[in-house]
Amino acid sequence: MEELMNYKNLYNKIENLDIKGVGEKTIAALKNLGINTIMDLIYFFPRTYEDRSNIKKIGEIRSEEYVVVIGRIVSIENRKTKTRKTMTAARITDGTGMLDLVWFQMPYLKKSLQIGEEYVFIGNVKRGYNFQIVGPEYRKYSGKLSEEIKPVYSSNRNLSQNGLRKIIRDTIKKYIPYIEENIPCEILQEYKLMGRKEAILKIHLPKNLREIEEAKNRMAVEELLILELGILSKRFQLDADNTSKYKLNDDRHMVKKYLNSLGFELTRAQKKVITEIYKDLAGGKIVNRLIQGDVGSGKTIVAVLMLLYLVENSYQGVIMAPTEILAVQHYLSVADDLAELGVRVEILTGSIKGKKREKLLSEIREGVIDIVVGTHALIEDHVEFHKLGLIVVDEQHRFGVEQRKKLRDKGEISNLLVMSATPIPRSLALSIYGDLDVSIIDELPPGRTPIKTKWIESDNDLEKAYDFIEKQLVKGRQAYIVAPLIEESEKMAVTSATELYEEMVRRFPEFEIGLLHGRIKNPEKEETMSKFKKNKLQILVSTTVIEVGVNVPNATIMMITNANRFGLAGLHQLRGRVGRGEHKSYCFLIAKTDNDISKSRLKVMESTTDGFLIAEEDLKLRKPGEIFGTRQSGMSDLKFVDIVHDVKTIKLVRDISIEYLKKYRGEIRENTLRMDIVEKFKVDEIK
Numbered sequence: 001m002e003e004l005m006n007y008k009n010l011y012n013k014i015e016n017l018d019i020k021g022v023g024e025k026t027i028a029a030l031k032n033l034g035i036n037t038i039m040d041l042i043y044f045f046p047r048t049y050e051d052r053s054n055i056k057k058i059g060e061i062r063s064e065e066y067v068v069v070i071g072r073i074v075s076i077e078n079r080k081t082k083t084r085k086t087m088t089a090a091r092i093t094d095g096t097g098m099l100d101l102v103w104f105q106m107p108y109l110k111k112s113l114q115i116g117e118e119y120v121f122i123g124n125v126k127r128g129y130n131f132q133i134v135g136p137e138y139r140k141y142s143g144k145l146s147e148e149i150k151p152v153y154s155s156n157r158n159l160s161q162n163g164l165r166k167i168i169r170d171t172i173k174k175y176i177p178y179i180e181e182n183i184p185c186e187i188l189q190e191y192k193l194m195g196r197k198e199a200i201l202k203i204h205l206p207k208n209l210r211e212i213e214e215a216k217n218r219m220a221v222e223e224l225l226i227l228e229l230g231i232l233s234k235r236f237q238l239d240a241d242n243t244s245k246y247k248l249n250d251d252r253h254m255v256k257k258y259l260n261s262l263g264f265e266l267t268r269a270q271k272k273v274i275t276e277i278y279k280d281l282a283g284g285k286i287v288n289r290l291i292q293g294d295v296g297s298g299k300t301i302v303a304v305l306m307l308l309y310l311v312e313n314s315y316q317g318v319i320m321a322p323t324e325i326l327a328v329q330h331y332l333s334v335a336d337d338l339a340e341l342g343v344r345v346e347i348l349t350g351s352i353k354g355k356k357r358e359k360l361l362s363e364i365r366e367g368v369i370d371i372v373v374g375t376h377a378l379i380e381d382h383v384e385f386h387k388l389g390l391i392v393v394d395e396q397h398r399f400g401v402e403q404r405k406k407l408r409d410k411g412e413i414s415n416l417l418v419m420s421a422t423p424i425p426r427s428l429a430l431s432i433y434g435d436l437d438v439s440i441i442d443e444l445p446p447g448r449t450p451i452k453t454k455w456i457e458s459d460n461d462l463e464k465a466y467d468f469i470e471k472q473l474v475k476g477r478q479a480y481i482v483a484p485l486i487e488e489s490e491k492m493a494v495t496s497a498t499e500l501y502e503e504m505v506r507r508f509p510e511f512e513i514g515l516l517h518g519r520i521k522n523p524e525k526e527e528t529m530s531k532f533k534k535n536k537l538q539i540l541v542s543t544t545v546i547e548v549g550v551n552v553p554n555a556t557i558m559m560i561t562n563a564n565r566f567g568l569a570g571l572h573q574l575r576g577r578v579g580r581g582e583h584k585s586y587c588f589l590i591a592k593t594d595n596d597i598s599k600s601r602l603k604v605m606e607s608t609t610d611g612f613l614i615a616e617e618d619l620k621l622r623k624p625g626e627i628f629g630t631r632q633s634g635m636s637d638l639k640f641v642d643i644v645h646d647v648k649t650i651k652l653v654r655d656i657s658i659e660y661l662k663k664y665r666g667e668i669r670e671n672t673l674r675m676d677i678v679e680k681f682k683v684d685e686i687k
C-alpha cells in the first residue's frame with residue numbers, strides 16, 4: 001500500500017486517512033468541520049496560536065475577536081434558559097477586568113471548574129451586554145505557559161482541541177513526504193518564496209511567530225496562483241478559440257431607430273462601451289464582457305441596443321434577472337418601445353404555468369419571440385431557442401459561473417454581457433471577474449442632481465419626513481417605502497411589510513398605495529409595478545425586492561426603515577432607485593442604533609452618492625470575504641488573502657499568471673499545479 005501512495009492520493013476521501021486511533025466517529029467529526037479529503041485536513045490551518053506573547057489582557061479587549069486569556073474563576077453557576085436548556089455561566093478575572101463565559105448543556109463544568117483557580121480560555125469574544133465568550137475551550141493553567149507555540153484550530157463539540165492537534169500533527173508527519181511543490185520553480189525563486197512542505201510544517205508546528213508570517217505569505221501566493229491560473233487559463237482557451245465565428249450585417253437600422261426614439265444623447269461613457277462591444281461583434285468574436293456602472297448610469301440601454309443589433313441579424317436575445325420582480329421591471333421597460341420596432345419581447349418566469357407556458361416555450365423554440373426576459377427559469381433544460389445570439393445577465397453576483405455556462409450552452413453563438421452596478425475598484429474587478437473583459441460606464445447621464453440623504457433617528461424627525469413626503473406627493477412625485485429587512489423568515493418579512501403598508505394607508509388617505517413582497521405572485525406583482533410606473537400608485541411599500549434595477553424616473557423619495565440593517569452596497573442600490581429623472585430626489589434612512597459600524601455607514605450615505613467612494617468605504621467597514629460577487633469566484637475560499645488589504649498581492653499574482661500563460665501558450669506545465677487547479681475548480685481537466 002505504502003509504495004502505491006502518491007500525491008494524487010492526498011485528494012482521496014478522508015475516510016481513507018490511515019492514522020492510528022482515528023475511527024468512524026472522528027472521521028464524522030472531521031467531515032463536520034468541512035474536511036472531506038486528506039488534503040483538506042493538511043490544509044486545515046490554525047485560526048490562531050497560543051503563545052506567551054499572544055495572551056490577551058481582559059482589560060484590553062475592545063472588539064469582537066478570537067482570544068486566548070488566562071483568568072481566575074470568580075463565580076460559576078448553572079441556570080435554565082427559556083428553552084429549558086442548561087446554561088453554565090462563569091465570570092473570570094485576570095486583574096485587568098472581568099469576562100463572562102457561557103456554555104450550554106455542559107452542567108458538569110460547574111464541578112470541574114473551580115472557583116479561585118486559574119485556567120487558559122480560548123474562544124471568540126462577542127459583545128453582548130458585556131463582553132463574553134460562548135463555549136470557550138479551557139484547560140488548567142499550571143502557572144507557566146510552555147515555550148512552545150501551540151496552534152489553535154476551529155474545533156467542534158465532537159473533537160477537542162487537543163484531539164484535533166494530535167490528528168493533524170500525525171497526519172502531517174505521515175503524509176508530508178507525498179506533498180509535492182505546486183508553485184513553478186522559476187516563480188519560487190524570483191519571489192523568494194518558501195517551499196510548500198516547509199510552509200505547511202511551519203504553519204501547523206511553528207517555532208516562532210515570524211516564521212508563521214513567511215509561511216503564510218507563500219500560502220497566499222499559492223492560493224491566488226491556483227485561483228488566477230484557473231480563471232485565466234479558461235479565458236486563454238476562450239481567446240485562442242475566439243476567431244471569427246459568425247458574420248453580422250452591419251446595417252444597424254433597428255439600433256439607429258431605437259436611438260432616435262430615446263429623446264436623449266448617449267453619454268460619452270455609454271458610447272465608449274458600445275464601441276468596445278461592437279468591435280468584438282463586428283469581428284465575429286464571442287463577447288464575454290462585464291459592464292460595470294453605478295446605479296442609474298444607463299447600462300440597461302447599452303444592453304438593449306446590443307440585443308437589437310443581434311435581433312436585426314435574426315438572432316434571439318435573453319435578459320436574465322435575479323428576481324421575478326426585476327424581470328417584470330425589465331420587461332415593462334422595454335416591451336412597448338421595442339414592439340414599435342416590430343420586435344417581440346416576452347417574459348418567462350417560474351410562475352407562468354400551464355398552457356401559457358407551453359405556448360411561450362414553443363414560440364421561443366420556433367423563433368417567433370425575439371427577446372425573452374426572465375429569471376433562472378430560463379436555465380431549465382426544456383427552454384430551447386431557435387437561434388440564441390446574446391445573453392444579458394443582470395447583476396452577476398446572484399448567478400453562479402455554472403448557471404451562466406448552462407445558459408450559454410443554449411445559444412447558437414454564446415455572447416454574454418453581464419451587467420453589474422456593484423462598484424468595485426478596477427484592480428479587484430479584474431481579479432474577481434477574471435474570465436470576463438471589463439467595460440466601465442464611469443459617468444451619469446447629464447442633469448442629475450445628487451440625491452439629498454438624511455439619517456433620521458427621532459420620532460419627531462420622522463414626522464417631519466412624512467410631512468415632506470406628503471408635499472412631494474402633492475407636487476406629483478412618487479415615493480418608495482422600504483420595509484425592514486428581515487432575513488430570519490419570509491413570513492415575518494411579509495407581516496412587517498403589510499403592517500407598514502397599513503400604516504401608510506392611514507397616514508396618506510388621499511393617495512393610492514401599493515404593496516410588494518415575496519409572497520405576491522405574478523400577475524399581481526406585474527400589475528402593481530405597472531401601476532406604479534404609470535403613476536396610478538403614488539407610494540410603493542415594498543420589501544427589498546426593489547433593490548436592483550427598478551426604473552421609475554418620477555419617483556423622488558426613497559424611505560428605508562431600519563436602515564441600520566442594510567450594508568452600504570444595499571443602501572446604495574436602494575437609493576439608486578430615485579434620482580433617475582429630472583426632479584431632485586431625497587432619501588430618508590430611518591435608524592436607531594448604537595452600533596458604531598452602522599453609524600459609520602449611515603454617515604457615509606449622508607455624505608456621498610458616489611458609488612465608487614461608497615464601495616471603498618464599504619471595503620473598509622466590511623470583513624474581508626463578504627464582498628459582493630466573491631462567492632462564485634472562489635475569492636471567498638481564500639484563507640490567507642484578505643481581498644480588501646492584499647490588493648497588491650492579488651495584482652502581482654495576476655500579472656505573474658498572465659506572464660506564465662503567455663510563456664507557455666496557455667498550458668500549465670507542472671502536473672501538481674494542474675491537479676490542484678482541477679481539484680479547485682472541480683473540472684475534468686485543463687490544458
Ligand SMILES: Nc1ncnc2c1ncn2[C@@H]1O[C@H](COP(=O)(O)OP(=O)(O)OP(=O)(O)O)[C@@H](O)[C@H]1O
Pocket residue numbers: 264265266267270293294295296297298299300301302421445446548549550551553576580
Ligand atoms: N444618456 C442618457 N441620457 C439621459 N438619460 C439616460 C441616458 N441613459 C440612460 N438614461 C435614463 O436613465 C435611467 C437609468 O438608466 P438605466 O436603467 O439604463 O440604468 P442602469 O445603469 O441599468 O441602472 P441600475 O443599475 O440602477 O438598474 C433611465 O430612465 C434611462 O432612460
